[in-house]
Amino acid sequence: MLRGREGDPIWARPALAILLVVAALLYGWGLGASGWANSFYSAAAQAGSTSWKAWFFGSFDAANFITVDKTPGALWVAGLSVRLFGLNPWSILVPQALEGVATVALLYAVVRRWFGPGAALLSGAVLATTPVATLMFRYNNPDALLMLALVAGAYAIVRAVEDARSGWLVLAGACVGFGFLTKMLQALLVLPAFALTYLMFAPTPVGRRVRQLLLGGAAMVASAGWWVAIVELTPARLRPYVGGSTDDNVLQLALGYNGFGRLTGNEIAGFDGRRLGFDGPGWGRMFDATTGGQIAWLLPAALVLCVAGFVLAGRSAAAPTQAGRWRAAYVLWSGWLVVTALVLSLMHGIFHPYYTLALAPAVAALAGMGVHTLWRLRCDRAGSRLLAAVVAGTAAWSWVLLDRSAAFQPWLRAVVVVTGLLAAAALAWSARPARHDRRSTAVLPALAAAAALVAVLAGPAAYSLQTVAAPRSGPLVSAGPVMPGIRGGRGGGIDGPWPDVGIRGGGRTTGAISMARLLADRAPDPRVRALLTRDAGAYTWVVATIGSRGAATYQLATGRPAMAVGGFSGTDPTPTLAQFQRDVAAKRIHYFIADPFARVLAGTRPSDSARIADWVQHNYPATTTDGVTIYDLSR
Structure with missing residues (x-):
């Protein structure tokens, strides 16, 4: 026991x-x-x-x-x-x-x-x-x-x-x-x-x-x-x-x-949330459409x-x-x-x-x-009424949050509000002078407390269960069901139209690419993986690419080190072009992959990463496998 x-x-x-x-x-x-x-x-x-x-x-x-x-x-x-x-x-x-x-x-x-x-x-x-x-x-x-x-x-x-x-x-x-x-x-x-x-x-x-x-x-x-x-x-x-x-x-x-x-x-470095559509700073940020459903219940x-x-x-x-x-x-x-x-x-x-x-x-x-x-x-009028007001107010606020994802369990809003109002009324009534036997006056507060718990926890619990049910991946994730406005990572709780962005990858324009597609992690095609693992033991890095997003997927797929040129978002000042050229000359890097997503993060300002991408594009032949542009630096 x-x-x-x-x-x-x-x-x-x-x-x-x-x-x-x-x-x-x-x-x-x-x-x-x-x-x-x-x-x-x-x-x-x-x-x-x-x-x-x-x-x-x-x-x-x-x-x-x-x-x-x-x-x-x-x-x-x-x-x-x-x-x-x-x-x-x-x-x-x-x-x-x-x-x-x-x-x-x-x-x-x-x-x-x-x-x-x-x-x-x-x-x-x-x-x-x-x-x-x-x-x-x-x-x-x-x-x-x-x-x-x-x-x-x-x-x-x-x-x-x-x-x-x-x-x-x-x-x-x-x-x-x-x-x-x-x-x-x-x-x-x-x-x-x-x-x-x-x-x-x-x-x-x-x-x-x-x-x-x-x-x-x-x-x-x-x-x-x-x-x-x-x-x-x-x-x-x-x-x-x-x-x-x-x-x-x-x-x-x-x-x-x-x-x-x-x-x-x-x-x-890093993601600029305003460029990606998130709300800017302000006193109401914790309660807004993209954040409220995460924490504000x-x-x-x-x-x-x-x-x-x-x-x-x-x-x-x-x-x-x-x-x-x-x-x-x-x-x-x-x-x-x-x-x-x-x-x-x-x-x-x-x-x-x-x-x-x-x-x-x-x-x-x-x-x-x-x-x-x-x-x-609770037997004091002021205490019971304040507690009742908190329960009723929380139930009403849950209605507002649930209404932002109106297609998600639409019946839940009514259940939360009705249960919350009934629980609040019972809590307020329980402070009145007892007119019944002791058992009935003890049962009413207990029932009111149980109903109040259902009212205040049903909304966040439903969002949590949906979070468990839908897999999440990628750098931008959120809890709960799909929300209109912005998309998070795969399975994320915010969705909507992303602005298409013209991106230059490796010196050539790849066109307008959906930001939502770029943010999602994507395992490399088996043919790309087989290419990268060829003679992998002879190189320090099997592949280099701007930023960590692509480098991470290649490293996890091959089990071999991948060089994230410019760090997380491709903006760190390492390696310099001269350092990269020395590593290539020493046969320490086998392939270079042009990742257009990195240019979205880095923006248009000049950087070592951009110079490296341009140098590779102008000096090495490119092949395309499963839509991925690959440069063989050993040739």
């Missing part, structure tokens, strides 16, 4: 087990259907599984020409998985699913400490069914490991606030530092919430709190800085080029392309509940110590939510809807904590 902690109700541990099994099914069911998912990171995992040097530096290719444009934390996990279980979609994607289940379990543990198992289960259920969480915990982007690290940091902060022990702050700093090694400066968005919570609520003098926070900051710098220091101190000739940087410098990558460049829009409710819970904590808590801890939790998670939401909403640089996974733990925690606080005041 499953047993929970002392004092827990008998249902607590079995309910947690069910929650984790449901999360495992959501994140793990049918993973193989997505193939390589994001082939960019899959290729890097393949490289790391065959070269420890590539594994350590996060190289895109086993020949260590260039790294991916992120720190390698997530690739360390994926590379080890591929080493253990071989190269296949499951070995690459299962780690993300396990990280997702662990994140749900950790969030449960955080909320459980101060609010009990009921609130913790609700928080876990909200996180598990958030569409963007279902998407990214099934996908091999770094975001899954980042969320696990940051929620672990939140757990450490909660423990530190309880007894002011420095060790927990050191652990929190180390978790954020590892988050930096996973996705750079995005990990630091939680720091204001962590620091403010400890400064306000730790049971120790203010001076000691400051010293302890400095110690936690030192732990963060050390846990992230050791890898940065090794990269910076290693001579450039002995390591791969730092992808995404303009000067082969990991600090420039962290502060530029993956840092302040995201805020200002002054990136050198309970976002308005979370904002209301964090304010109400903080204000009403004293009335709802059983003791002053408990009330103080509850307020600390509201500061922690509301700070996480507000800072992250503001940055994502107002950033002028690259933005993808799946970035909103960073909000999911905070939304889930505030939902569980806030409902718990108001539920304890």
Whole structure:
């Protein structure tokens, strides 16, 4: 028999087990259907599984020409998985699913400490069914490991606030530092919430709190800085080029392309969401047509509940110590939510809807904590009416989100609204003076609570199930059903007309090509694969192509290194034309493939990649196989 902690109700541990099994099914069911998912990171995992040097530096290719444009934390996990279980979609994607289940379990543990198992289960259920969480915990982007690290940091902060022990702050700093090694400066968005919570609520003098926070900051710098220091101190000739940087410098990558460049829009590389049709920055970005269905289902409710819970904590808590801890939790998670939401909403640089996974733990925690606080005041008119208003408002907002994909389960909108309004009415009525026997007055709130759960979770759960049912692949993915407007990767949740773009590939115009077709990963034709693997052992790179998209598919298909000229989007200043010519003369590169998609990303400005493509086109004969233009550099 499953047993929970002392004092827990008998249902607590079995309910947690069910929650984790449901999360495992959501994140793990049918993973193989997505193939390589994001082939960019899959290729890097393949490289790391065959070269420890590539594994350590996060190289895109086993020949260590260039790294991916992120720190390698997530690739360390994926590379080890591929080493253990071989190269296949499951070995690459299962780690993300396990990280997702662990994140749900950790969030449960955080909320459980101060609010009990009921609130913790609700928080876990909200996180598990958030569409963007279902998407990214099934996908091999770094975001899954980042969320696990940051929620672990939140757990450490909660423990530190309880007894002011420095060790927990050191652990929190180390978790954020590892988050930096996973996705750079995005990990630091939680720091204001962590620091403010400890400064306000730790049971120790203010001076000691400051010293302890400095110690936690030192732990963060050390846990992230050791890898940065090794990269910076290693001579450039002995390591791969730092992808995404303009000067082969990991600090420039962290502060530029993956840092302040995201805020200002002054990136050198990567997808420009506005060129691809996404909405620009603004206060409503988290609620707009392309982002709302990913994260916003309970976002308005979370904002209301964090304010109400903080204000009403004293009335709802059983003791002053408990009330103080509850307020600390509201500061922690509301700070996480507000800072992250503001940055994502107002950033002028690259933005993808799946970035909103960073909000999911905070939304889930505030939902569980806030409902718990108001539920304890359900016999009070103000508490019950506020809870009823939150349920009714969330159901109405779910109608709006579901209506944006009107063809998707059209009956669901009516069910959600009707159930939500009935549940809200029952919650408000339950606060009236009892006119019936005790059993009837106990049954009504329980039925109302069950109906409220159905109303607020049915929409995001339906989007999550659709995400599980439709395979995803490519660099641009979204959760849920097809939306009018913009297309994501294969199986993505946004669709619509793309502008046709005239593209030059290898010096010749290929004509107007559908952006949607270009974004989808496409395995090379068997004839192309057979050509690339011919005499592959005699060359360092079997093929070179501008950008990582094509290089990733060729590398995964052949199992041999492919050179991504110019890095991720073909804009990195490596190799120079002279360096490329030396590699060709030394017989280190066998073929060159002209990829028109890379010219879309790079734009029209001159670059080393463009000069290389033009040089190859003017000096080597071209053949076409399955619509792919191939240049044999050995001739």
